Amino acid sequence: MKLLCVDSEPVYREIISLCAESVGAKVKSVDCFDEAISAFSDFAPDIVILDVIIKGGSGIDLVKQMKTMSGNRFVPIIFLASQTSDAVMGSCFQCGADDFIPKPFSEILFNIRLKTHMRHVELIKEMYRKNKALTYYQTMIEREHEMAHHVLDHIQTRSERNSEYVAITRLSAASFNGDLALVKTRSDGARLAFVGDFTGHGLPASIGALPVMQAFFDAVDDLVDINKLAERINRILISVLPDYMFCAGYLVLVDPNGKILYWGGGMPNAFIRRSTGELDYLRSNHMPLGILSVREFEADLQNDKLDTGDTLIIMSDGVLELKNTSEEMLGSDRVEVIINASYAEKSLITAQKIAERKLAEYQGESIQLDDITLLALRSTCLQ
Secondary structure: OEEEEEOOOHHHHHHHHHHHHHOOOEEEEEOEHHHHHHHHHHHOOOEEEEEOEEEOEEHHHHHHHHHHHHOOOOOOEEEEEOOOOHHHHHHHHHOOOOEEEEOOOOHHHHHHHHHHHHHHHHHHHHHHHHHHHHHHHHHHHHHHHHHHHHHHHHHHOOOOOOOOOEEEEEEOOOOOOOEEEEEEEOOOOOEEEEEEEEOOOOHHHHOOHHHHHHHHHHHHHHOOOHHHHHHHHHHHHHHHOOOOOOEEEEEEEEOOOOEEEEEEEOOOOEEEEOOOOOEEEEOOOEOOEOOOOOOOOOOOOEEEEOOOOOEEEEEOHHHHOOEOOOOOEOHHHHHHHHHHHHOOOOOHHHHHHHHHHHHHHHHOOOOOOOOEEEEEEEOHHHO
C-alpha cells in the first residue's frame, strides 16, 4: 500500500509518515503543488493525504487534477485542514475528496480513519482483480459459444429448408437451443425427420446434438431403418450424456405415398390434422433416448398415413408449457385449437407463420422458460 503525503509543514509530514509506516504503508512526502503532481504520476499512490493550503497552488485544484489523472483507478484523497468551517469542508468534498480530518488531529483517530481507507482500497483492488478474471472467462466462454454455434449451425444446414412440404420453427429459451429438428429426403424418396428435446436448455442441453445429428445424416445416406437408427442414437446418448440427461424424441419416416413409420419416446402426442379438419395423434409410447441400456431399449415402430391435404405436426413440450402473463400454461386443449385453425391453410409456410403468431400472442410479455420446436410435414405425394 503506497501513501502520498502533501503538506507544507514538516511536522505533519513526519507524523503522517510515522503513522502510515506503522500500519505497513510505504510513504512519499512532498511539500508543494508541482512536486505533488510529479509524485502522483511517478509514485502512483493508493491513498493521498494533503493540506488544503500548500505551496505553489491550491489543495482544491490539486485534488481535481489528481482525480483526472487517476482515471478509473480508485484513489481515496483525505484532506487535512486547520479551517473547519462548513464552507471549507463543502469545497473539499465538492472537488472530489473522500474524507476530511481537522488539524491538529489525534493520532488514534487518524490511524482509525487511515486503516478504514486502506481496507476500502484493498476491497476495490480485489474487486478489480475478480472483474478482470470474470471478463477473461466471459470472453473465453463467448468464444467457445461462438465456435459451438458455428459447428451446430453448419451441421444443421444439411437439414431441408422450409417449403410447402416442410416447416420448422425453433425458438430458444437461452443462447443455445436444447431441441433438435432435422428433416432430410433419402435417395429412395422417403422423408426422414427427427425432433429431439434434450433435458433442460442452453449449452448443456446441446452436448448430445452433434453425435445425434451425425447419426441422423449417416442414416439418411445409408437408408438405415428407423428402428435401427433409434437404437443407434440411444447407444450414442448412453455413452456421451451424464446420467441425469436424456433426449425425448420422435423419429418419423414418410414414404412417397404418405405411409408413416415412427418411433416416439418421452414426447407429447404429435398431431395429424386431416384435410377434413379432424385431428389424429401419433403417440410417444417409449422411454426417452439415453435412459435404457442397449439390452433394455425398445425399438418397435408404429404406423399411420398422410393423405392428400393432411399435415403432421410434431412439437416439443416447450409449446405445451408456454406460459402467458397470468402464468397459465398453453396446454393441450389450446394447442389443438391453434393447430386446427393454423394448418387449415393450403400453404404450409403460411400455416406455420400463423401458428408462430398465435404462440407469440399467447405468450405476450412473459418469459420463455423452455425451448420451443414445431415441425410440420405434408406428404410428398402432393408434389
